Amino acid sequence: MSAPDDPKARDEARRGWLLSAPALVLLVVGASGPLLIMLVYSFLEPGQYGNVEWALSFKAWFNVVMTRDIFDGTLGFADAHLTIFWRSAKLALLTTLFAFLVGFPTAWFIATRSPGARTAFLFLITIPFWTNLLIRTFAINQIIRNEGFLNTFLLWTGIIDAPIVMLYTDFAVFVGMTYVYLPLMVLPLFAAIDRFDMRLLQAGYDLYASRWQLLRHVIVPVVKPGIIAGSILVFIPALGAYVTPRILGGGRNMMIGNFIELQFGQGRNWPLGAALSVVLLVVVTIALIVYTRFAAGSQDKSHG
Amino acid sequence: MAERSSFDISRLPGFATVAVTVFVLLYLPIAMLVVFSFNAGDSVAIWEGFSFRWYPEAWQNEEVKDVTFRSLKIATAAALISTTVATMAALGTTRRRATRGQTFVYVMINQPLMVPEIVTGVALLIFFSTIKVATGYQGLGYLILAHSAFCIPFAYLPIRARLEGMDLTLETAASDLYANRWQTFRHVTLPLVAPGAVAGLMLAFVTSLDDVVITLFVKSAGQDTLPTYMLAQIRRSVSAEVNAISTLLLLLTVVLLTAFFLLTRKRS
Numbered sequence: 001m002s003a004p005d006d007p008k009a010r011d012e013a014r015r016g017w018l019l020s021a022p023a024l025v026l027l028v029v030g031a032s033g034p035l036l037i038m039l040v041y042s043f044l045e046p047g048q049y050g051n052v053e054w055a056l057s058f059k060a061w062f063n064v065v066m067t068r069d070i071f072d073g074t075l076g077f078a079d080a081h082l083t084i085f086w087r088s089a090k091l092a093l094l095t096t097l098f099a100f101l102v103g104f105p106t107a108w109f110i111a112t113r114s115p116g117a118r119t120a121f122l123f124l125i126t127i128p129f130w131t132n133l134l135i136r137t138f139a140i141n142q143i144i145r146n147e148g149f150l151n152t153f154l155l156w157t158g159i160i161d162a163p164i165v166m167l168y169t170d171f172a173v174f175v176g177m178t179y180v181y182l183p184l185m186v187l188p189l190f191a192a193i194d195r196f197d198m199r200l201l202q203a204g205y206d207l208y209a210s211r212w213q214l215l216r217h218v219i220v221p222v223v224k225p226g227i228i229a230g231s232i233l234v235f236i237p238a239l240g241a242y243v244t245p246r247i248l249g250g251g252r253n254m255m256i257g258n259f260i261e262l263q264f265g266q267g268r269n270w271p272l273g274a275a276l277s278v279v280l281l282v283v284v285t286i287a288l289i290v291y292t293r294f295a296a297g298s299q300d301k302s303h304g
Numbered sequence: 305m306a307e308r309s310s311f312d313i314s315r316l317p318g319f320a321t322v323a324v325t326v327f328v329l330l331y332l333p334i335a336m337l338v339v340f341s342f343n344a345g346d347s348v349a350i351w352e353g354f355s356f357r358w359y360p361e362a363w364q365n366e367e368v369k370d371v372t373f374r375s376l377k378i379a380t381a382a383a384l385i386s387t388t389v390a391t392m393a394a395l396g397t398t399r400r401r402a403t404r405g406q407t408f409v410y411v412m413i414n415q416p417l418m419v420p421e422i423v424t425g426v427a428l429l430i431f432f433s434t435i436k437v438a439t440g441y442q443g444l445g446y447l448i449l450a451h452s453a454f455c456i457p458f459a460y461l462p463i464r465a466r467l468e469g470m471d472l473t474l475e476t477a478a479s480d481l482y483a484n485r486w487q488t489f490r491h492v493t494l495p496l497v498a499p500g501a502v503a504g505l506m507l508a509f510v511t512s513l514d515d516v517v518i519t520l521f522v523k524s525a526g527q528d529t530l531p532t533y534m535l536a537q538i539r540r541s542v543s544a545e546v547n548a549i550s551t552l553l554l555l556l557t558v559v560l561l562t563a564f565f566l567l568t569r570k571r572s
Contacts, residue, residue, distance in 0.1 A: 013403060019396025020409045023389040023456055030453025031416050034427035041430050051433065102326050105316070109323030112314045121327075123565065128330055131557050132514045134531050135550045138538055139333035142340070142348045142547075149336055152349040182330070198314050211316060240420025242517050247538055257422040257517075264429060264521070274430065277423045288418055 035281070042274035050268045060271035064279060081259075088256040091170060091245075092238035095177040099185040099234045100227065102178075107189035107226075111196070122190065129183035137247045140176045141167065144248075168250035176248040177238050184237070185230040192226020225294070232291040236284050256280055334554065341547035348544060358548035367533065368549065375530040378444060379512040382451035383459070387505045389452075390459035391497060398467040416454040424454065425521030432522060442524045450522045451512045458511045459504035462568060466500025503567050506560045513553070 042060050045053040067078040110121040128136060143149045144166040151163040166172050196219065204214045220227070242257035249255065254262070256276065263273030337348075341359075345352030362368050393413065397406050416424065432446045474496070478488040516531040523532065530553065537546050 013405065016396040016403075016409075017405065020393040023393040023460075024409065024412055026385070026389055026449070026453050027412050027415065027456060030428070030449045031419070031424055032412065034431035035419070035423070037431050038423075038427040102322055105319035105322035106326045108316060108319050124327060124330075127558060127561060128334070130510060130561050131334075131554055132531065132550075134514070134516050134534060135337070135554060136334065138534070138546070138550065139337040141538065142337060143333050147347070147349055149349045179330075179333070182326070201314060215316065236418075236420070240422050242422045243535070246535075257420070260422055260426060261520075264426065270430065273426060277426045280420055281423050284418070284420055284423075 038274045039278055042271050042278055044271050046269045046271050048268075050264070050270060052270050057271065060269070060275040063269075063272050064275050084254055084256055084259045087170065087253070088239055091174055091177065091255065092235050092241075094174055095181060095238045096185075096231050096235045098174070098178050099182050100189075100231060103182055103185035103189055103230065104227075107186045107193050110186070110190050111193040122187075125183050125186050125190075128180075129187070133180055134243055134247075136180050137176050137244050140172075140179055141247050144172055144175070167248065168253065170249070170253050172248040173241075173245045173253060173255070176244045177241060180244060181234045181238055184233040188229035188233060189223065189226045192223040192229075196222055228291065228294050232287050236287055239283065240280055337547050338551045338554070340544055341551040343544050343547075346543060348547065358544045359552075362545045362548045365545070368530075368545075371528050371530045371533040374444070374527065375513055378447050378451055378529060379509050381448045382455050382512040383505050383509040385448070385452040386455035386508045387459040387463075387501055390456050390504055390508075391463050391501050393456075394460055394463040394467050394500075395493070395497070398464055399470070399472055413460050414457050417457050421515075421517040425518045428518065429521040436524070444527065446522050446524075447519060447527065447529075450518055451515065454515070454518060455508035455511050458507040459501075462503035462507065462564075463497060463500040465568075466497060466503075470496055499567055503564050506564045506567075510557055510560055514557075 041052055043056060043058065045055045045057045045059070047053050063078065063081075065078055065081060067076055067081075068074070069076065106125075110118055110125070113121060141148075145151070146163040146165060146167065148167075150166075151160075154160045155163065166175075200218050200222070201214055204218050209217070239255075240257050241255055242261065245253060245255040245258055249258075257280075260273050260276045260280070263269045263276065267273070340348045340351075342354050342356065343352055344355035344357065390413075393409065397409050428446075428450050432450075436442060436446075474492050475488055478492045479485075483491070514531065515529075516535055519529050519532050520535075523529070528536070530549070534546055534549065537543075
């Protein structure tokens with residue numbers, strides 16, 4: 001507690017700030033600071049050719065969910081916007097759920113291998129995580145397009161006689177996002193399962209529990225922090241996804257990320273784009289708070 | 305395998321099948337993409353024989369050459385800048401008592417990982433468009449600045465891990481032997497941090513090289529990078545040329561990552 005009075009500690013603290021200063025300046029100019037400017041822009045009038053008019057306006061915020069009829073001026077919900085929000089939430093949740101359903105067995109499988117095999121499998125999961133998201137999405141695009149590998153193969157075998165349209169559908173976006181974000185689910189799940197004490201299973205068996213009961217009442221409750229961490233780590237980028245819905249969803253199946261971009265391109269409505277970005281940022285922040293409360297909190301408990 | 309017990313308690317039915325399927329499906333699309341970069345024909349689905357033609361064809365494309373050099377230039381600059389400032393920040397935030405200021409620095413450094421890329425992209429577009437008008441400068445500086453900022457957390461992580469595993473007594477020993485602060489840093493701290501910094505440099509480089517979304521919003525006209533060029537190409541038409549470029553980019557990433565793993569594993 002005497003730290004502020006201790007000259008050595010004070011000197012140390014000052015040196016710490018000085019050393020961190022260049023990184024902080026770079027982050028404020030190139031990442032955090034502009035977020036505040038974006039907030040200001042969401043309260044301005046859109047300019048005719050993009051950019052903004054410097055006049056206070058709440059129209060952008062109003063337009064996020066509401067719309068005024070051009071002809072009779074009646075208020076109504078902006079159905080097009082709501083459809084996009086709903087699709088984004090639905091696809092992000094479905095992706096998270098499915099990534100968990102296949103990610104959990106995968107993480108369990110890796111965690112129960114011998115140490116050598118475990119390192120190899122972890123490396124195999126990590127490689128796609130670091131490789132270009134664009135390339136991985138593009139690889140999916142090539143497989144599911146009408147003249148792609150999957151349809152060509154199915155036509156060749158005679159199972160189908162016309163290509164199944166998979167590209168540019170919600171389904172394609174769901175498949176693509178599950179594919180690209182799966183490592184984000186497997187890695188924290190693995191970390192949690194790795195700490196799981198397998199003797200608990202032995203104890204369960206001795207008490208005549210079935211495998212399903214063990215999974216439901218022993219394994220899942222113990223590895224819950226990993227489940228929450230993985231789910232949040234998948235949900236956040238899936239909700240704000242831009243590249244995957246653009247390449248696999250096309251122009252019709254927009255998600256909120258593509259809709260935001262549209263406001264800065266053809267839409268020419270920067271304030272609306274800024275307001276939508278703030279909304280997305282708030283949702284993500286809430287998810288992160290849940291994450292730190294539950295995942296980090298219960299982890300501390302298990303250590304203590 | 306030989307000593308497989310009759311009853312393995314950790315084995316859950318169906319899990320191994322799912323896991324193996326996941327691994328196959330994880331690599332199958334990438335493998336197909338690589339295989340068809342060697343296709344003699346134009347198709348990405350029908351094999352017409354082995355050929356190297358797409359690689360020289362991609363390389364003779366002036367635009368591809370142009371965007372590749374631009375990507376490498378930005379990634380090199382961003383990796384060097386972010387690693388330098390991240391190393392300094394790591395030296396300033398580790399090896400001492402935790403303070404409230406340190407928590408603030410952690411949150412700031414990790415902020416680019418938490419904010420969706422599209423949001424950062426939009427915010428930078430708004431901010432830089434004003435500066436572009438005010439100063440008239442349209443160069444690569446904006447992209448380098450933006451990339452340097454979002455690469456900081458990736459550079460910082462391995463350096464911090466390295467510093468936290470470091471023996472503090474070495475620095476004390478150096479100062480006991482009348483080394484001044486600079487000498488201690490130059491001959492003791494720096495050589496110890498170096499592997500972490502190199503690892504950080506590689507992660508930052510890969511991260512910058514892969515970025516699409518933020519680049520898309522920050523770039524001025526005619527400043528396409530390799531990923532934004534590829535994104536535009538994918539929209540237009542699919543040719544095996546993009547497969548060839550993707551394959552080379554994948555190869556570069558895998559080489560850098562393998563080096564990264566070897567570098568960070570030696571410690572333990």
